Amino acid sequence: xxxxxxxxxxxxxxxxxxxxxxxxxxxxxxxxxxxxxxxxxxxxxxxxxxxxxxxxxxxxxxxxxxxxxxxxxxxxxxxxxxxxxxxxxxxxxxxxxxxxxxxxxxxxxxxxxxxxxxxxxxxxxxxxxxxxxxxxxxxxxxxxxxxxxxxxxxxxxxxxxxxxxxxxxxxxxxxxxxxxxxxxxxxxxxxxxxxxxxxxxxxxxxxxxxxxxxxxxxxxxxxxxxxxxxxxxxxxxxxxxxxxxxxxxxxxxxxxxxxxxxxxxxxxxxxxxxxxxxxxxxxxxxxxxxxxxxxxxxxxxxxxxxxxxxxxxxxxxxxxxxxxxxxxxxxxxxxxxxxxxxxxxxxxxxxxxxxxxxxxxxxxxxxxxxxxxxxxxxxxxxxxxxxxxxxxxxxxxxxxxxxxxxxxxxxxxxxxxxxxxxxxxxxxxxxxxxxxxxxxxxxxxxxxxxxxxxxxxxxxxxxxxxxxxxxxxxxxxxxxxxxxxxxxxxxxxxxxxxxxxxxxxxxxxxxxxxxxxxxxxxxxxxxxxxxxxxxxxxxxxxxxxxxxxxxxxxxxxxxxxxxxxxxxxxxxxxxxxxxxxxxxxxxxxxxxxxxxxxxxxxxxxxxxxxxxxxxxxxxxxxxxxxxxxxxxxxxxxxxxxxxxxxxxxxxxxxxxxxxxxxxxxxxxxxxxxxxxxxxxxxxxxxxxxxxxxxxxxxxxxxxxxxxxxxxxxxxxxxxxxxxxxxxxxxxxxxxxxxxx
Numbered sequence: 001x002x003x004x005x006x007x008x009x010x011x012x013x014x015x016x017x018x019x020x021x022x023x024x025x026x027x028x029x030x031x032x033x034x035x036x037x038x039x040x041x042x043x044x045x046x047x048x049x050x051x052x053x054x055x056x057x058x059x060x061x062x063x064x065x066x067x068x069x070x071x072x073x074x075x076x077x078x079x080x081x082x083x084x085x086x087x088x089x090x091x092x093x094x095x096x097x098x099x100x101x102x103x104x105x106x107x108x109x110x111x112x113x114x115x116x117x118x119x120x121x122x123x124x125x126x127x128x129x130x131x132x133x134x135x136x137x138x139x140x141x142x143x144x145x146x147x148x149x150x151x152x153x154x155x156x157x158x159x160x161x162x163x164x165x166x167x168x169x170x171x172x173x174x175x176x177x178x179x180x181x182x183x184x185x186x187x188x189x190x191x192x193x194x195x196x197x198x199x200x201x202x203x204x205x206x207x208x209x210x211x212x213x214x215x216x217x218x219x220x221x222x223x224x225x226x227x228x229x230x231x232x233x234x235x236x237x238x239x240x241x242x243x244x245x246x247x248x249x250x251x252x253x254x255x256x257x258x259x260x261x262x263x264x265x266x267x268x269x270x271x272x273x274x275x276x277x278x279x280x281x282x283x284x285x286x287x288x289x290x291x292x293x294x295x296x297x298x299x300x301x302x303x304x305x306x307x308x309x310x311x312x313x314x315x316x317x318x319x320x321x322x323x324x325x326x327x328x329x330x331x332x333x334x335x336x337x338x339x340x341x342x343x344x345x346x347x348x349x350x351x352x353x354x355x356x357x358x359x360x361x362x363x364x365x366x367x368x369x370x371x372x373x374x375x376x377x378x379x380x381x382x383x384x385x386x387x388x389x390x391x392x393x394x395x396x397x398x399x400x401x402x403x404x405x406x407x408x409x410x411x412x413x414x415x416x417x418x419x420x421x422x423x424x425x426x427x428x429x430x431x432x433x434x435x436x437x438x439x440x441x442x443x444x445x446x447x448x449x450x451x452x453x454x455x456x457x458x459x460x461x462x463x464x465x466x467x468x469x470x471x472x473x474x475x476x477x478x479x480x481x482x483x484x485x486x487x488x489x490x491x492x493x494x495x496x497x498x499x500x501x502x503x504x505x506x507x508x509x510x511x512x513x514x515x516x517x518x519x520x521x522x523x524x525x526x527x528x529x530x531x532x533x534x535x536x537x538x539x540x541x542x543x544x545x546x547x548x549x550x551x552x553x554x555x556x557x558x559x560x561x562x563x564x565x566x567x568x569x570x571x572x573x574x575x576x577x578x579x580x581x582x583x584x585x586x587x588x589x590x591x592x593x594x595x596x597x598x599x600x601x602x603x604x605x606x607x608x609x610x611x612x613x614x615x616x617x618x619x620x621x622x623x624x625x626x627x628x629x630x631x632x633x634x635x636x637x638x639x640x641x642x643x644x645x646x647x648x649x650x651x652x653x654x655x656x657x658x659x660x661x662x663x664x665x666x667x668x669x670x671x672x673x674x675x676x677x678x679x680x681x682x683x684x685x686x687x688x689x690x691x692x693x694x695x696x697x698x699x700x701x702x703x704x705x706x707x708x709x710x711x712x713x714x715x716x717x718x719x720x721x722x723x724x725x726x727x728x729x730x731x732x733x734x735x736x737x738x739x740x
Contacts, residue, residue, distance in 0.1 A: 024311060024313070025311065025312055025313065025314075026225035026226055026308060026311050026312060027057040027058070027222075027223060027224045027225050027226075028054060028055060028056050028057050028058075028224065028225070028226045028227070028228060028308060028312075029056075029057065029058045029059070029060070029219040029222060029224040029226070029227040029228070030056045030058070030059045030060070030069065030227070030228050030229075030230075031059075031060045031061070031065075031214060031215060031216045031219055031227060031228070031229045031230070031268070032059070032060070032061040032062070032064075032065030032066075032068055032069045032229075032230050033061075033062060033063075033065050033209075033213050033214045033229075033230065033231045033232055033233055034062040034063025034064055034065050034066075034189075034207065034208065034209035034213045034232075034233070035063065035064055035065075035209075035213075035232035035233055035234075035276070035281060036063070036064055036191065036280070036281025036282060037064070037090075037279060037280065037281055037282055037283045037284045037286070037287070037290060038064070038232040038274075038276040038279050038280075038281060038283075038290060039063065039064025039065055039067070039068060039232050040064070040068075040085060040284070040287050040290040040291050040294070041230070041232050041274040041276050041290050041291065041293050041294030041297075042064070042065060042068040042069070042230050042232070042294060043068060043078055043081045043082050043085060043291045043294060044078075044274070044290075044291040044292060044293060044294020044295035044296070044297075044298065045078075045230050045272055045274075045294045045295070045297075045298045046068070046072055046077075046078030046081065046294075047077075047078035047079055047082060047291075047294075047295060048078075048294075048295050048298040048299065048305075049078065049228075049298070049305065050077050050078045050079065050316070050318070052302070052305050052306060052309050053309045053312075053314070053315070053316040054228075054305055054308055054309055054312070054316070055312050055314055055316055056072075056159055056228075057159065057160070057224065058159065058160045058161070058219060058222050058224060059072060059073045059159055059160070059161045059162075060161070060162055060163065060164075060215045060216065060218055060219050061161075061163045061188070061215070062163060062164050062188060062207075062208040062209050062212060062213050062214070062215050063188060063189045063191065063207050063208055063209045063213070064189060064232075065163075065230070066163035066164075066184075066185050066188035066189055066208065067141075067185050067188075067189050068081060069161060069163065070145075070161055070163060070181055070184070070185040071084075071144060071145070071185075072159065073154070073157045073158065073159040073160070073161035074144075074145050074147065074148045074157055074158065074181065074321070075147065075148070075157075075158045075319045075321045076144075076319075076321055077318045077319070079318075080318075080321065082291060084144070085287050085291070086287070086288075088140070090284035090285070090287075091284075092136060093136050093137060093140065094131075094132060094136075094137075094194065094282070094284075095131070095132060095136075096131075096132035096133050096134065096135055096136050096370075097136070098367045098370055098371045099364075099367060099560070100559070100560055100561065100562070101364070101510065101558055101560065101568075102364050102367035102368050102370075102371050103367075103368075103371040104368075104371065104372070104453075104506075105506075105512055105555070105557070106433070106451065106453065107371045107372065107373070108557075108562075110405075112562050112563075112715075112738055112739075113407055113419070113738050113739075113740045114405040114406065114407050114419070114421060114738070115406055115407045115408065115713060115714050115715065115737070115738065116405065116406045116407075117403050117404075117405045117406075117423075118403065118404050118405075118406075119400035119402070119403060120400075120402045120403055120404045120422070121400060121402060125404055131193065131194055131195075132194060132195050132196070133195070133196050133370070133376075133377065134186055134190060134195040134196060134198070135366065135367075135370050135378060137186055137189070137195070138182060138183070138186045138379070138380075139363055139366055141181075141182035141185055141186055142182040142380070142381070142382065143324065143359055144182075145181045145182045145185075146322075146324050146327070146382055146389075147321055147322050147324070148181060149180070149181070149182075149381065149382045149383065149384060149389070150383060150384040151181065152178055152179060152180070153177075153178055154176075154177045154178060154181065154184075155177065157181070158319065160222075161177070161181075162175055162176060162177035162215075162218060163176050163184055163185065163188040163208060163215070164176065164188060164208035164211070164212050164215045164218075165184075165187045165188045165190075165198075165205040165206065165207070165208045166205065166206050166207060166208055166209075166210040166211045167203050167204065167205060168197050168204045168205065168206045169203070169204050171210075171211065172211075173208070173211040173212050174203065174205060174208075175218065176188060179200070180381040182381070183198065183200065183379060183381065186198055187200055187205040187206070188205075188207065188208045189207060190205065190206045190207050191206075191207050191281070192206055192207060192210070194282075196376075196377070198377070198379070199377055199379065199394075199396060200379075212260065213233055213260065213261075214229065214231060214233070214260075214261055214264050216229060216264050216267055216268060217264075217267075220267065226269045226270065226308055227267065227268050227269050227270075228268070228269065228270040228272065228305075229264075229265070229268035229270070229271050229272065230272045230273075230274070230294070231261075231265070231271065231272070231273045232273075232274055232276050233261070234277060235277065269304075270301050270304050270305065272294075272297050272298055272301060273297065274290075274293040274294045274296070274297040275293055275296075275297065276290055276293050324359060325358060325359060326356055326357065326358050326359070327356070327357060327358075327359060327362060327382070327388070327389060328355070328356040328387060328388030328389065329351055329352070329353060329354070329355055329356075329357065329388060329389060329390075329391050330353065330354065330385045330386065330388035330389060330390055331353050331385070331390045331391070332346060332349075332352070332353050332390075332391050332393075333390065333391070333392045333393070334346075334393050334394075334395065335392075335393070335394045335395075336394045336395040336396055336397070337395060337397070338397055339397055339426065339430045340374065340395075340397060340430065344431075345369065345393070345395065348365070348368045348369040348372065349365040349366065349368065349369055350364070350365045350368060351365055356388075366378065366380075373398065374397065374398050374425070375395050375396060375397055375398055376396045376397070376398050376399065377395070377396040378393060378394075378395050378396075379393065379394050379395075380392060380393035380394070398425075401424060401425040401426045402422075402423070402424050402425075403421075403422075403423045403424075404420070404421070404422060404423075405419075405420075405421035405422075405423060406418075406419060406420060406421070407419035407421070407714075407715075407737060407738055407740055408714060408736070408737045409715070409735075409736065409737040409738060409739065409740060410734065410735070410736040410737065411635075411636055411733075411734065411735045411736075411739075412634075412733060412734065413469060413471060413634060413636050413651060414441075414442070414443050414445075414469055414636075415441060415442030415443060415469075416441045416442050417439050417440065417441035417442070417443070417445075417740070418439070418440050418441055419437060419438070419439050419740050420437070420438045420439075420440070421435060421436065421437045421438070422434075422435070422436045423435045423436075429452060431452060431453050431454065432450070432451065432452045432453070433449070433450070433451050433453065434449070434450050435447075435448070435449040435450075435451075436448050436449075437740065439740060442469075443468055443469040443470075444468065445465070445466055445467055445468060446464075446465065446466050447463075447464075447465040447466075447740075448462075448463065448464040448465065449461065449462070449463050450462045457505065458503045458504070458505045459503065459504045459505065460502075460503055460504075461500075461501075461502050461503075461504060461516075462500070462501055462502075463498070463499070463500040463502070464497075464498070464499045464500075465497075465498050466495075466496070466497050466498075467494070467495070467496045467498075467638075467640055468493075468494065468495045468496070469493075469494055469640075470491055470492065470493050470494070471491075471492060471494065471651055471652070472489040472490065472491055472492070473489060473490065473492045473651065473652045474488065474489055474652070474653060475487055475490055475492070475526070475542075477631065477652050477653055477654065477655045478492070478524065478542050478626060478627060478652065478655070479542050479543075479626045479627065480626055490526050491526060491527075492524060492525070492526045492542075493523075493524070493525050493526065493527075494523075494524055494640050495522070495523040495524070496520065496521070496522055496523075496640060496641060497519075497520070497521035498518065498519070498520050498521075499518065499519045499520075500516050500517070500518045500519075500551075501516055501517050502514050502515060502516025502517075502551075503515060503516065510556055510557055510558050511554075511555070511556045512553075512554075512555045513552075513553070513554055514551075514552065514553045514554075514555075515550075515551070515552040515553075516550075516551055516552075517548075517549070517550055517551075518548070518549045518550075518551055518576070519546060519547075519548055520546065520547045520549065521545075521546045521547075522543050522544070522545060522546075522547065522627060522641070523541070523543070523544045524541070524542040524543050524544075524627060525539060525540060525541040525542060525544070526539070526540050526542070527539045527540075542627060543625075543627045545581055545582050546581065546582040547578050547580070547581050547582075547628070548578070548579055548580040548581070549576045549577055549578045549579065550576070550577045550579065551574065551575065551576040551577070552574065552575050553572070553573065553574040553575075554571070554572075554573045554574075555571065555572050555573075556569065556570065556571040557569075557570050557571075557572075558570070559599070559601060560601070563709070563711070563715075563716045564667055564669070564675055564677075564709060564711065564716070565599075565601035565609070565611050565667075566601060566602070566603050566609040566667075567601055567602055567603065567609075568600075568601050569599070569600050569601075570597070570598070570599040570600075570613070571596070571597070571598050571599075572595075572596065572597045573595070573596040573597075574594075574595050574596070575592060575593065575594050575595075576592065576593045577590070577591075577592045578590060578591050578592070578593070578628070588622075589621060589622035589624075590621050590622065591619055591620065591621030591622040591625070591628070592619070592620045592621055593617065593618075593619050593628065593642065594617060594618050594619075594620070595615070595616070595617040595630075595642070596615065596616060596617070597613060597614070597615035598613060598614055598615070599611060599612070599613035599614075600612055600613070604666075607668060607669045607670065608666070608667070608668050608669075609666075609667050609669075610664060610665065610666050610667070611664065611665045611667070612662075612663075612664045613662070613663055613664070614660070614661065614662045614663075615644065615660075615661050616658075616659060616660035616661065617630050617642065617658065617659055618657070618658040618690060619657040619658065626655065627641070628641070628642065629642065629655050629656055629657050630642045630643070630644070630655065630656060630657070630658070630659045630685065631643035631644070631652045631654065631655045632644055632645075632646035632649065632653070632654040632655075632659065632661065632683055632685055632701070633645075633646050633649040633650050633651045633652050633653035633654055634646070634649070634650060634651035634652070634653075634733070635647065635705070635720060635722065635733040635735070636651075636735075636739070637739035638739050638740065644661070646661065646681055646683060646701070646703060647663075647679055647680075647681050647703035647704060647705040647720075647722040647723075647724070648681070648701070648702065648703015648704060648705075648722055648723055648724025648726070648727055648729060648730075649701065649703060649724060649727050649729060650729060653727070654683070654685050654701060655685065656685040656686040656687055656689065657687055657688065658685070658686070658687070658688060658689045658690050659683060659684065659685035659686075659689070660683065660684055660685075660689070660695060660696065661681060661682070661683040661685075662681065662682050662683070662699075663679060663680065663681035663682070664679065664680055664681075665677055665678070665679040666678045666679075667709075673710060673711040673712075674708075674709075674710055674711075675708065675709040675710070675711075676706075676707075676708060677705075677706070677707050677708075677709060678704070678705070678706050678707075679704065679705045679706075679707075679720075680702070680703075680704050681702070681703055681704075682699035682701065682702045683699055683700070683701045683702075684696075684699055684700050684701070685700070685701065686700070700726075701724070701726055701727075702724060702725065702726060703722060703723065703724040703726075703727070704722065704723055704724070705720045705721060705722035705723075705733075706720070706721055707719055707720030707721065707733075714736065714737045714738070715736075715737040715738030715739075716735065716737075716738075717735070717736050717737075718733070718734070718735040718736075719732065719733075719734055720732065720733040720734075720735075
């Protein structure tokens with residue numbers, strides 16, 4: 001009995017000593033819930049914990065809680081995370097927008113023509129799995145976690161960490177506590193419909209909030225004394241709030257979340273629930289206010305938190321996280337390839353083993369690859385290797401190679417139009433593309449392309465297109481015929497078939513050289529009873545024949561936005577040698593057409609930019625075929641033959657065998673995607689204007705416009721009022737959607 005008493009005494013003495021030592025230096029766990037943009041309130045909580053000096057010993061997070069918690073665990077302070085959020089463009093991050101400069105000329109053309117692209121397989125149209133691939137998210141996380149990229153066991157991070165994800169194939173909760181931190185965070189935060197699932201091993205992972213949006217149970221198995229929890233999930237809505245379909249759908253989701261949360265607040269020693277109910281999961285624009293809500297709610301628990309700090313009895317110092325601007329790539333490893341080669345991937349990435357590159361250039365390289373749309377996912381990681389890193393990437397090649405694309409447009413020349421496109425990649429070769437546009441509406445058109453893309457080697461292409469429309473035009477601007485003197489405007493029918501066979505190469509990503517052969521079939525005619533007395537027929541053909549030519553072009557394009565540019569340079573130079581005609585045959589005299597355009601865009605001050613350009617052309621040789629001459633007038637793109645826009649004059653009003661034009665546009669983006677702009681253009685155009693010395697002194701023609709532009713998913717919507725003092729003409733131009 002005496003021995004038993006001694007044992008009990010020793011046991012309770014040891015237990016009391018153990019508890020006292022824990023209270024002297026308690027270990028603190030932190031659990032952060034998911035909630036999209038509402039999860040930015042976690043940063044406000046962390047800022048308060050840092051200011052008090054609370055030491056966090058373990059972190060668990062889901063979704064946005066995984067993003068904030070994972071970065072905090074890697075060494076960032078709450079203050080540093082706040083700075084990162086303020087510097088992040090969330091619209092760019094979520095949309096996965098690839099900068100125009102990172103796209104090939106072919107991909108730029110697609111992005112600036114089609115409104116919607118859908119996979120097409122077995123004669124069925126499929127919806128995409130998500131709005132975004134999440135590539136920009138992974139790029140940012142990889143940069144922010146580079147300093148811990150060598151840590152594969154997350155318990156070895158500056159603060160031990162785990163996050164949860166959902167296996168979308170089984171519905172199973174997956175604990176992510178090993179591997180690559182950036183990839184784990186990206187998988188845990190892959191919000192359904194917004195981001196596509198992340199492939200990790202044999203699992204397809206999505207947002208952990210689907211199965212566990214408050215992952216506290218895993219922390220209960222750790223050796224912790226206190227658990228601080230931050231919950232930004234929505235509560236069940238009240239009766240008066242259930243007046244819309246969207247809110248009812250939110251309420252249905254809230255049922256699951258509420259059921260899953262039962263009992264979990266009671267497991268939390270300090271349960272912090274910021275008041276973020278008025279914000280949605282995508283309200284990143286309100287990041288400052290959401291962070292403040294986190295701080296405000298945490299201030300209610302200062303006494304409890306201070307008692308923890310007093311018991312820990314430490315002085316917390318802010319760690320310095322390296323800000324990497326450059327990275328040395330010692331080696332490159334690519335896996336997952338089936339149809340494409342490693343050299344193709346490396347060529348698109350545009351960096352090599354042994355190179356030291358900036359993160360800006362690295363991001364551009366990744367965007368170059370992603371912009372091809374040849375891959376469903378591109379996961380990568382950096383592994384420390386001496387003074388540099390080994391870059392390891394796993395690609396998933398795109399399963400869908402056939403797409404149906406759509407577009408809509410209206411302007412005053414081509415009128416209303418709906419675009420239906422069929423695109424087939426890898427039709428005959430692994431790097432070919434077939435594209436066929438059907439343009440239906442007031443003026444039916446088509447455009448066919450077949451292109452074998454060899455990148456920086458010579459590529460081969462075939463193009464065939466038809467343009468047709470009717471427009472009231474002054475006949476003397478089309479053909480110099482005295483019989484038209486005194487006739488103002490007549491309805492003219494324009495038809496043009498163009499067929500090209502060409503080769504093209506990229507000297508640099510933004511510089512392309514093209515040469516080829518072309519057959520152009522022109523038919524321009526009019527039908528009006530007024531011609532019965534002049535031509536003894538109601539129909540008159542200005543031209544009806546085929547022209548054969550050789551052509552070449554050089555293009556440099558670094559413009560950031562085709563429709564509302566704020567930076568970049570554009571040079572387009574082309575030459576065309578007409579060597580034959582089916583209409584004139586033996587009477588045909590050879591001629592050459594030379595054209596060029598130079599444009600420069602830059603910002604004057606924030607939101608105010610200017611685009612200045614000059615263009616010109618000259619015909620050398622036979623100048624008797626007026627319908628191959630240059631023409632100016634109207635506002636538009638994808639013009640007929642050698643015609644160009646010119647404010648202040650109607651379509652095809654001005655013509656000649658040589659011209660020079662200067663224009664400038666001042667654009668003010670007063671609200672995001674909303675623009676006010678003012679343009680002025682001046683030109684000399686006529687017959688052999690460059691033979692005189694005053695072609696550049698006083699412009700013969702001038703015009704102006706003032707307008708409003710709005711960037712939409714359909715393309716630009718523009719309303720422009722234009723006028724000219726010389727022509728006494730004025731009016732409005734309306735454009736809706738991408739030009740095609």
